[in-house]
Amino acid sequence: DAGVIQSPRHEVTEMGQEVTLRCKPISGHNSLFWYRQTMMRGLELLIYFNNNVPIDDSGMPEDRFSAKMPNASFSTLKIQPSEPRDSAVYFCASSLGYSVGSEQFFGPGTRLTVL
């Protein structure tokens, strides 16, 4: 298995532009998570899905952020409009099952820089 795939790996954009981050979870996994990591705030959970349905989006910072999971093999995290403070590494993770013992598998991350 190729693991969790994220694209792009690096993104540089200007303030005000729309940014779309993509994630392909491990085949067969039914839970998907989006995280953001910065030096100041550490690793934060933004939103997670189970069976393509958003379960908890309380970590989404504001309305400029939105996430979708149209099918079991694809998810997007969109920022519109982007701001410099959105600069961070964004990780996608997937897990098999929804139980508290489920192991999460993380992708390599997308490093976003907003100028």
Add this chain to the structure above:
Amino acid sequence: DAKTTQPNSMESNEEEPVHLPCNHSTISGTDYIHWYRQLPSQGPEYVIHGLTSNVNNRMASLAIAEDRKSSTLILHRATLRDAAVYYCISNTNAGKSTFGDGTTLTVKP
């Protein structure tokens, strides 16, 4: 989620065992204890998890105190590739893990 407390940093010599402590004094009976680590410039990776009994896998061992208020991740022989940030997580929310600041492990040759 139960709050966890870990030392900010630890050092170890290569080839020696490393014991990484974690306090989770507010843990409930159904909270699992998970450990993840994050190598430089990579996403976090799962290390081990447990509920009550000590656990072993190919990467590490997890020793859980009898009262479950603390646990210790044991790397039996540290290598330079084990240098990473180690996160201890205790969660009840299904599928949801809240990462704290973790312990930065430095391995000296």
